[in-house]
Amino acid sequence: MEFDPNEHQHLRYNPLRDEWVLVSPHRLKRPWSGQVDKPQEEEIPPYDPHNPLCPGNIRSNGCRNEDYKKTFVFDNDFPALQEDVCKPPESGDPLFQVAPAAGQCKVMCFHPLSNVTLPLMSHQEIVEVINKWITVMQEMMLSFKWVQIFENKGAIMGCSNPHPHCQIWASSYLPNEARLSDRNQKQYYEKFGRPMLLDYASKESKSGKRTIVENKHWIAVVPYWATWPYQVLLLPKRHVMRLTDVTEEEKDSLAKAMKLFLTKYDNLFQVSFPYSMGWHGAPTGADLETDTNHWQLHAHYYPPLLRSATVRKFMVGYEMLAQPQRDLTAEQAAEKLRNLPIEHYKTSFK
Amino acid sequence: MEFDPNEHQHLRYNPLRDEWVLVSPHRLKRPWSGQVDKPQEEEIPPYDPHNPLCPGNIRSNGCRNEDYKKTFVFDNDFPALQEDVCKPPESGDPLFQVAPAAGQCKVMCFHPLSNVTLPLMSHQEIVEVINKWITVMQEMMLSFKWVQIFENKGAIMGCSNPHPHCQIWASSYLPNEARLSDRNQKQYYEKFGRPMLLDYASKESKSGKRTIVENKHWIAVVPYWATWPYQVLLLPKRHVMRLTDVTEEEKDSLAKAMKLFLTKYDNLFQVSFPYSMGWHGAPTGADLETDTNHWQLHAHYYPPLLRSATVRKFMVGYEMLAQPQRDLTAEQAAEKLRNLPIEHYKTSFK
Ligand SMILES: O=P(O)(O)O[C@H]1O[C@H](CO)[C@@H](O)[C@H](O)[C@H]1O
Ligand SMILES: O=P(O)(O)O[C@H]1O[C@H](CO)[C@@H](O)[C@H](O)[C@H]1O
Numbered sequence: 001m002e003f004d005p006n007e008h009q010h011l012r013y014n015p016l017r018d019e020w021v022l023v024s025p026h027r028l029k030r031p032w033s034g035q036v037d038k039p040q041e042e043e044i045p046p047y048d049p050h051n052p053l054c055p056g057n058i059r060s061n062g063c064r065n066e067d068y069k070k071t072f073v074f075d076n077d078f079p080a081l082q083e084d085v086c087k088p089p090e091s092g093d094p095l096f097q098v099a100p101a102a103g104q105c106k107v108m109c110f111h112p113l114s115n116v117t118l119p120l121m122s123h124q125e126i127v128e129v130i131n132k133w134i135t136v137m138q139e140m141m142l143s144f145k146w147v148q149i150f151e152n153k154g155a156i157m158g159c160s161n162p163h164p165h166c167q168i169w170a171s172s173y174l175p176n177e178a179r180l181s182d183r184n185q186k187q188y189y190e191k192f193g194r195p196m197l198l199d200y201a202s203k204e205s206k207s208g209k210r211t212i213v214e215n216k217h218w219i220a221v222v223p224y225w226a227t228w229p230y231q232v233l234l235l236p237k238r239h240v241m242r243l244t245d246v247t248e249e250e251k252d253s254l255a256k257a258m259k260l261f262l263t264k265y266d267n268l269f270q271v272s273f274p275y276s277m278g279w280h281g282a283p284t285g286a287d288l289e290t291d292t293n294h295w296q297l298h299a300h301y302y303p304p305l306l307r308s309a310t311v312r313k314f315m316v317g318y319e320m321l322a323q324p325q326r327d328l329t330a331e332q333a334a335e336k337l338r339n340l341p342i343e344h345y346k347t348s349f350k
Numbered sequence: 351m352e353f354d355p356n357e358h359q360h361l362r363y364n365p366l367r368d369e370w371v372l373v374s375p376h377r378l379k380r381p382w383s384g385q386v387d388k389p390q391e392e393e394i395p396p397y398d399p400h401n402p403l404c405p406g407n408i409r410s411n412g413c414r415n416e417d418y419k420k421t422f423v424f425d426n427d428f429p430a431l432q433e434d435v436c437k438p439p440e441s442g443d444p445l446f447q448v449a450p451a452a453g454q455c456k457v458m459c460f461h462p463l464s465n466v467t468l469p470l471m472s473h474q475e476i477v478e479v480i481n482k483w484i485t486v487m488q489e490m491m492l493s494f495k496w497v498q499i500f501e502n503k504g505a506i507m508g509c510s511n512p513h514p515h516c517q518i519w520a521s522s523y524l525p526n527e528a529r530l531s532d533r534n535q536k537q538y539y540e541k542f543g544r545p546m547l548l549d550y551a552s553k554e555s556k557s558g559k560r561t562i563v564e565n566k567h568w569i570a571v572v573p574y575w576a577t578w579p580y581q582v583l584l585l586p587k588r589h590v591m592r593l594t595d596v597t598e599e600e601k602d603s604l605a606k607a608m609k610l611f612l613t614k615y616d617n618l619f620q621v622s623f624p625y626s627m628g629w630h631g632a633p634t635g636a637d638l639e640t641d642t643n644h645w646q647l648h649a650h651y652y653p654p655l656l657r658s659a660t661v662r663k664f665m666v667g668y669e670m671l672a673q674p675q676r677d678l679t680a681e682q683a684a685e686k687l688r689n690l691p692i693e694h695y696k697t698s699f700k
Contacts, residue, residue, distance in 0.1 A: 003436040005448075010438045011523060013447035019526040022430065022451055030428035034510030038385075078380035080372065080668070080675050086353040088360045094538070095550050096574050097363035098355075101372055150667035158664025160384030167667065173361060175672035176369040188444070200445050224446050278671030302670055314508025317500035317517065318430070320652055321628030322525035325430050 006329055014225035015188065015196060016181050021227050022325040025332070036310045037156055039271065044115040044162045052077075053163035055112045070125070071132040072109040073168075079105035081169055103171040104140065108132060110164040117153070117164050117272055119262035119344055126255035130246075133279070136168055137244050141284035144170035146178050149243075154274025156304055156312065174283055181280055182295070189294030197296035198239050205237065210334040212264060217250045218257040222334040227324035229306045229313050230268065230333050232261060235298040242281035242297055264340040265303065275303035356679055364575035365538065365546060366531050371577050372675040375682070386660045387506055389621065394465040394512045402427075403513035405462045420475070421482040422459040423518075429455035431519055453521040454490065458482060460514040467503070467514050467622055469612035469694055476605040480596075483629070486518055487594050491634035494520035496528050499593075504624025506654055506662065524633055531630055532645070539644030547646035548589050555587065560684040562614060567600045568607040572684040577674035579656045579663050580618065580683050582611065585648040592631035592647055614690040615653065625653035 003010075011020045052059040056067045061077045081103025088098045110129050111121060118126060133149055140147045151166035152159040174182065188196035201219050204210055210221040212232065223233040234257065240246060246254065265273035279299050282292035306313040306327070318325055341348065353360075361370045402409040406417045411427045431453025438448040460479050461471060468476060483499055490497045501516035502509040524532065538546035551569050554560055560571040562582065573583040584607065590596060596604065615623035629649050632642035656663040656677070668675055691698065 001436050003438045005438065008436045008438070009430070009432060009451050011449040011451045013449070015445055015447075020449070020523070022525075024430040026432070027428055027430050034508060035388075035505035078377055080359070080374040080377050082359060082376070086351050086358045088353045088355070088358070093553075094542075095365055095546070095553060097365070099361040099363070099370070101359050101361045146672070148668060148672045150671050152664075152667040155385035158384060158666040169668055169672070171372075171672075173370070175372075176674075177670075177672050179369075192444075196445070203443075203445060276667040276670050278667060280671070300671060314502075316508040317502040317626040317628060318498060318519055320527075320626050321500050321630070321650060322496070322498045322519070322521075322527050324526075 006332060012225045012330075014223075014227075016184055016225075017177075018180065018184050020323060021225055022323055023329055024325060024327060025329050027327045030327075034314075037312055039309050046113045046115045048114060051114060051161065051163055053107070053109050053161055053165055054114060068109065068112055070128045071111070073106055073132065073136055076105035076107050076167065079103075081105050081171055099173065101171060101173055103144065103169060105170075106136065106140075106168040108136065108166050108168060110166070114163040117262075117266075119259055119266055120346065121164075121259075123255055123259065126259055127251055130251050130254055134244055134246070134251075137242070140168065140170040141242075141244065141288065143285065144172060145283055145285040145287060146171050146174050147284055148175065148178075148278060150276060150278035152276050154272065156274045157276050159274075172285075178280065178283065182283065185294040185296070195239055195294055195296040197235055197298055201235050201237050201296075209331050212334055212337045213257050213261040215253045215257055217253045220257055220261045222330040222337070224330055226330045226333065227315070227319075227326060228302045228304065229326060229328060230265070230303050230337060231330075232301040232303075233298055234258070234261070234301065235296060239293075240281075240297045241292055241295045242284070243279055244281075245297070260342055261337070263342060263344045264337045265301075267340045267345050268337065269305060269309040270345050271305075271309035273303055274305065275301050277301040356682060362575045362680075364573075364577075365550075366534055366575075367527075368530065368534050370673060371575055372673055373679055374675060374677060375679050377677045380677075384664075387662055389659050396463045396465045398464060401464060401511065401513055403457070403459050403511055403515055404464060418459065418462055420478045421461070423456055423482065423486055426455035426457050426517065429453075431455050431521055449523070451521060451523055453494065453519060455520075456486065456490075456518040458486065458516050458518060460516070464513040467612075467616075469609055469616055470696065471514075471609075473605055473609065476609055477601055480601050480604055484594055484596070484601075487592070487634075490518065490520040491592075491594065491638065493635060494522060495633055495635040495637060496521050496524050497634055498525065498528075498628060500626060500628035502626050504622065506624045507626050509624075522635075528630065528633065532633065535644040535646070545589055545644055545646040547585055547648055551585050551587050551646075559681050562684055562687045563607050563611040565603045565607055567603045570607055570611045572680040572687070574680055576680045576683065577665075577669075577676060578652045578654065579676060579678060580615070580653050580687065581680075582651040582653075583648055584608070584611070584651065585646060589643075590631075590647045591642055591645045592634070593629055594631075595647070610692055611687070613692060613694045614687045615651075617690045617695050618687065619655060619659040620695050621655075621659035623653055624655065625651050627651040 009024045087100040147170040185196050204221045213220045220234045281297040282295035304312040359374045437450040497520040535546050554571045563570045570584045631647040632645035654662040
């Protein structure tokens with residue numbers, strides 16, 4: 001019998017994290033009798049006088065939001081990272097190591113209305129979001145080693161507010177995931193002389209097997225090593241180290257790529273597709289002066305849904321204690337997404 | 351101002367995973383307006399004729415379960431790991447690496463009744479579970495490099511069946527988490543000449559600050575580097591490499607320690623406390639013949655709840671993209687658990 005990746009279990013290597021994922025496609029046949037999540041709330045009012053993210057409303061710290069028309073950025077009222085805090089003394093014990101952490105947490109609203117999401121926004125509105133990401137980055141990257149832009153979308157992803165928004169947590173330290181990515185991209189660069197993810201983008205572009213959306217400047221794929229069922233890696237096709245290096249033309253086509261593949265996400269289960277996403281680019285702060293050519297800008301999208309709008313993939317026992325496991329292959333997931341309509345299910349009958 | 355770990359944010363180092371966790375205790379003050387989980391179903395019938403895990407019932411593959419009185423082990427009907435599968439050919443490309451995976455998946459019922467859990471079982475019944483873990487290990491460890499015993503408890507942890515049970519997935523490869531633990535324990539051993547977690551157990555025993563339960567042979571602590579709010583590390587106080595090396599006396603006191611701290615878990619929010627847990631010991635298979643003295647047997651418990659029976663910690667955006675973040679400190683969590691009654695809330699008024 002010949003090996004068929006869509007039939008036979010195997011391991012795939014994630015070169016960004018230096019780890020493996022177990023792919024068990026035969027397991028798709030398993031019936032599901034476990035927890036079914038609540039469907040996403042679909043009836044969100046465009047404006048809610050009690051929502052601290054809406055324009056003109058008063059937040060819990062007593063501040064009033066601007067009556068914003070596009071995007072709006074403010075300091076998180078309950079920041080996990082504060083700027084001026086007492087520093088811990090060194091413990092001197094390898095088993096009880098402590099280190100200082102300083103940072104800043106911001107919240108960024110994508111739009112004045114609560115009942116829209118990125119794929120439902122206009123091209124120009126998405127460009128505004130990208131521009132704002134870049135402005136915030138430009139400012140925060142001067143003081144911080146790492147600026148993490150991330151979006152938790154959907155209650156199932158711990159998002160406590162339905163208003164379209166993301167967060168930006170900047171830190172004095174390089175977080176674990178950044179450290180791993182940095183190390184692995186560097187090793188590849190030292191060995192092959194080219195940025196790892198630039199090679200990857202060009203190989204995926206040639207193959208097409210895992211591509212969901214591609215245009216002149218960007219490609220969105222279900223990466224070969226995806227752990228989440230419909231995980232996406234979005235990256236530029238030329239060597240770009242940071243979001244702040246993106247040209248006007250590239251912003252424009254990034255907005256187009258985002259709108260397209262996020263529409264496909266929503267169309268998959270006809271639901272506002274939940275995920276956590278975030279941008280990874282070369283470290284900043286003092287590292288703005290160092291050689292970070294091994295870095296290629298990219299965004300990760302980690303969506304939890306597996307079978308339907310209410311049945312998710314649980315990353316639990318085996319995944320937490322041993323190794324991530326997935327059922328459908330990256331190629332199967334990409335094919336499904338690729339073949340979905342490019343018109344959003346909510347607007348396609350209007 | 352002086353540094354106070356219960357007030358001031360800081361990073362703590364996890365020497366088993368070589369990574370850091372961000373501790374932001376000031377963030378406990380944040381109100382929660384996000385997703386509230388369904389409370390655990392409390393009315394589980396002792397026997398359900400349609401439950402494939404109950405004694406004497408027929409499973410989806412047509413096999414009938416033994417009419418078991420204690421524990422019961424059978425092959426998973428939808429195994430993520432199969433024993434005889436086609437092997438993938440090597441890809442030769444560092445960005446598309448594939449490797450063969452072979453394995454076996456078993457399910458183990460803890461008890462004939464569906465409406466009991468480990469803390470509600472008698473001492474002797476828990477000893478039976480430990481004995482069965484060991485028997486299964488003894489058998490599977492001869493053929494496999496890694497035998498992962500794990501329990502997903504509660505629907506919120508993806509457990510699709512309320513009957514008390516765990517799973518055992520054995521593999522031809524060393525999974526990521528095992529590889530990380532192995533590497534980090536080895537480095538410590540080479541540097542200090544003692545098993546890392548043996549040193550850790552003795553330091554925790556001396557300090558007591560993070561201890562929940564301790565007896566002659568075992569200690570259960572909220573580890574210094576805990577990421578989940580009420581995470582527990584359970585380990586023997588003498589050097590033990592594998593579950594199969596535990597003596598009769600140690601089994602007896604392990605059963606006692608488990609009953610005690612799992613009762614405290616349930617008492618915390620007066621709910622059958624959900625978690626994923628698993629045992630980690632020295633690698634097996636061919637590694638039974640190699641030097642694995644750097645290994646110390648231990649069990650990890652990862653429970654998701656944070657504030658109540660229905661409000662969990664979400665490990666999402668920042669955690670997935672950057673670094674785990676926790677609110678209350680390990681010491682605060684340990685103190686809460688330690689001070690809870692040792693009688694289970696369900697039986698204490700009978
Ligand atoms: O085998 P079960 O209990 O049906 O499945 C559960 O545990 C497995 C091992 O952690 C996971 O891969 C599944 O996502 C989860 O739902
Ligand atoms: O800040 P939020 O959106 O209230 O909180 C959410 O995202 C944070 C960053 O990933 C997590 O630490 C929280 O557990 C989650 O609920």
